[in-house]
Amino acid sequence: MEKLSRVFDLLSYNKELYNTSDILATKIDNDWKKYSIDEFISTSNAISRGLLSLKIAKNDKVAIMSENRPEWNFCDFGIMQIGATQVPMYPTLAENDIKFILNDAEIKIIFVSSKQIYDKILNVKNESNLDLKIYTFDKIKSLPYWEEIKNLGEENANIDLEIHKSKITKDDLLTLIYTSGTTGTPKGVMLTHDNLLSNVLFSAPMYPKEITRALSFLPLSHIFERMVCYMYFYLGIAVYYAESMDTIVANLAEVKPHCFTTVPRLLEKVYDRIVAKGHELSGVKKSLFFWALKLGHQYELEGKNGLWYEIQLKIARKLIFSKWRDALGGEILCIVSGGAALQERLARVFWGANIKVLEGYGLTETSPVIAVNGPFVGQTKFGTVGKVLGNLQVKIAEDGEILVKGPSVTKAYYKRPDATTETIVDGWFHTGDIGELKDGFLAITDRKKEVFKTAGGKYISPQVLENKFKESVYIEQIMIVGENMKFPSALIVPNFDNLKEWAKRNGIIETEPEQLVKNVKVCEKIWDEVSKLNVGFGHWEQVKKIALLANEFTIDGGELTPKLSIKRKVVMNKNKEIIERIYASVDANEHHVI
Template sequence: METLTRIFDLLPYNKSKYNSQEVLAQKINGEWKTFSIDDFVQTADEVSRGLLQLGIAKDDKVAIMSPNRPEWNFCDFGILQIGAAQVPMYPTLAEADIKFILKDAEVKLIFVADATLVDKIEKVKQEQSLEIAVYSFDKIDGVKHWTEIQALGQQHHQVDLQPYKDAIGPDDLLTLIYTSGTTGTPKGVMLSHNNLLSNVKDSAPLYPKEIRRALSFLPLSHIFERMVVYMYFYLGISVYYAESMDTIVDNLQEVKPHCFTTVPRLLEKVYDKIVAKGQALSGVKKSLFFWALGLAHRYELDGKNGLLYDLQLGIARKLIFSKWQDALGGEVIAIVSGGAALQERLARVFWAADIKVLEGYGLTETSPVIAVNGPFKGQTKFGTVGKVLPSVDVKIAEDGEILTKGSNLMKGYYKRPDATEEAITDGWFHTGDIGELRDGFLVITDRKKEVFKTAGGKYISPQVLENKLKESVYIEQVMVVGENRKFPSALIVPNFEKLSEWAKRNGVNEKDKEALIKNAKVLDKIWVEVEKLNAGFGHWETIKKFALLPNEFSIDAGEMTPKLSLKRKVILTKNADLIEKIYAETNAQEHHV
């Protein structure tokens, strides 16, 4: 069996162990096209030889800016096999970030998906006078196509790639990933072959052996999906790329995946849609649906609910939850959730429905997984992010911050020894997250930078409050504010679909969102929801006031990072006047503005 010390060793490993006939699949013109391991190896080798002819050498930086598609992987491996480092770039990046990354990384060549991205790159190139070769994945008039590099490689098929591969060590730079972060300029995280491989090997045993097919839709530009896709190659799992975020529902039905990775935001939307369908039922069907949902909310792991509950759950699974399974394609064994905190009630509900949602935790700097819940008995605990991986160490600092070290820890920040020194002390990386270890399971309580003090000196953990408030079907997004103020408040984006339905039922006839969020009845309704969810928190940390916003926080508006975390500073700045209004003395008796 092939030894695995560098990421590109995954291809010969997959060939010798599985000889996969469907390593990758993509939908083209309405048909799923699959690629075998032989196709993959041949194409990656041709790209490697082509890049060499273009003068790309070891340690040069080559970028990829594209949604998920097989070309992403072919070019990724083509780059890695000659010792160059791949710089993944989100297609949604703002112009300022594109400028910074291309310049800072000294990118020599970039692969881009389509005409829109070519225009973005060409504009930055001209403004900054950058010498970067641009190749597209789509065929575009006047733009070099990536297959030209492949063809160049075919013309030089006699070039032996082995000496180039042999010159690459496990600790050599594999990729340079710029974290958008919720504040400041992007930092280039340097990850080695060994960083990623250690994470692949640690995570792989948590995947049940029956898993043979995966649907992929989270961006490969993010380390979470990229590591997982490398792991799929390691496990011989076929990777089907969803056409887009809008086609996931259809693609689930076509592919019938055994697993996929997701972020809590998407699971929340799936759950809300399921509940909405339940609300639309009537009579016995509706009663049955909510009986099953009530059971699910009480679900405990490993049969702890007792025999009677298990019998009832068996009935609920047959009558109600089997339909949830069908909505996900009917064959899902496990879903891995990461990137943000998962509401505990969501985890319970999905597990009760026999859909194992495994919440994990990590950062780009840790390749990314530090801890993750597993699908087998004793491997999962609700409200935690699971057990720490075997080759990772975790300790909790005196102030509660999670510190970690291990073979998954980055080499450092590119050209930023100052930032590296600040982040790593005596080999321990400061995650910026607050947490604790409970019976071997890691619990995240908040982001260190996001915990704030009220004017009364009380500490507030906004994430905990936000997660609770999002349990309301009427609340789509929320950000808790109140640093150095008398009390915490919330900026709330309602779920306008649900709110409009409620408004119609209750004689509120506002025509647009702006009018709806100013309506007194609507404001009172949201306050009832907030009050209900405030229960269980200490008086000092309950939400005392809120303001409704007409538009969702989005990546395009610069309010969210590509992995859908809130950019708190941006949101605070944009809504500064509204926040001042919340805390104005004149509104002291009102719960909303």
């Protein structure tokens, strides 16, 4: 068996161990087109030879700006096999970020998915006078097509790829990933073959051996999905790409995956839809649904609730929760959640429904997994992100910051020695997250930079508050504000689907978000939800005022990062006047809703 020391070794490893017939699959014209490991290898090799024919050399930068599709993987491996560096770019990137990355990384070639992205890149290329070749994955008349490089490689089949591969070591740069972050200019995170492979090898044991098929919809441009896909190749798991975020439900039904990765926001939406359907039931069915839901929220691992609870749960799983599993394709064995904090009540209810949601934690700089909950006995603890991977060290600094050291940690930021020395001290990477270790399990409490002080000198952890308030089915998005103010407040985007149903039941005729957020009864309803969820927090932490927003925070609107984290400064700037109105009156008890 070939020794794994570079990421591209995964292909020959998969061929030797599994010979996967559908290692990649995508839907074209209503049919699933499947690619075997042999096709994967031959196409990637052709891309490698084609790039060499175009004079792309070791350490040159080649970018991919596309949604998930097999061509992404073919080009990724084609790039890495010649020692060039792949630079992934989100299809949703703003033009100023595109311009920065293309210039900073000195990109030679970029693969894009569509005409729309092609035009965006062409505009930046012309404006900045860049020496850049652009190829499309979609076949578009008169535009350079990615298969031209593949064909060029096939015409030059005499190029000995093994010579180029042999010059690549585990410490060579594999990828340069620009983190959008929630503030500031993008930073290029340098990750080597060893960074990624070490993370693959120590994350893989968390996956049950029965898993052979996965659905993928999180962007490959993000290190989370990319590392997981490398792990799928290592484990012989077939990767089926969802057509889009809008078709996930239909694709789940078709593919019947054993696993998929997700972010909490999507799980929250799934849960809210399920609960909304429960409200539509009547009589005995409705009673049974909410009985099962209550049981799910009380779930404890390893039968700790006792025999009577387990008997009830078995009935609930058969009558109610089996339909949840069916909605996810019927064969789901586990879901991995990352990118943000998962509400503990969601983890409990999904486990109660016999759907194992494994919350993990990491950053781009750590390739990414630092810790993850596992599916087996003793591997999960609710309210934590799991145990630290076996090849990493974690310690908590005096100020509560999580520090990590190990083979998956980046050595540096690209062209940013200042950022490198600030973040990596004596080999320890400073994550910027606040946390604690509980019986070997890591718990995250907040982002260090997001914790703020009120005017009274009390510390507020916004993430803890936000996660709690999102338990309300009437709250879709929330951002806590109040730095240097007398008390914390919240900007809230209601869940308008659920709110419209409630409004209809309560004789409110308004249906548009702009009208609903101004309705007195609606304002009172959301304030009642906040009041209930405030209980349990210290008086100084409790939200005293709220403002309802009609427009959702989005990636396109600039309020969210591609992994759906809130860009706090952007949201605050866009809602500056509203925040000023919140604090115009010093009396926290006067007009709770602005």
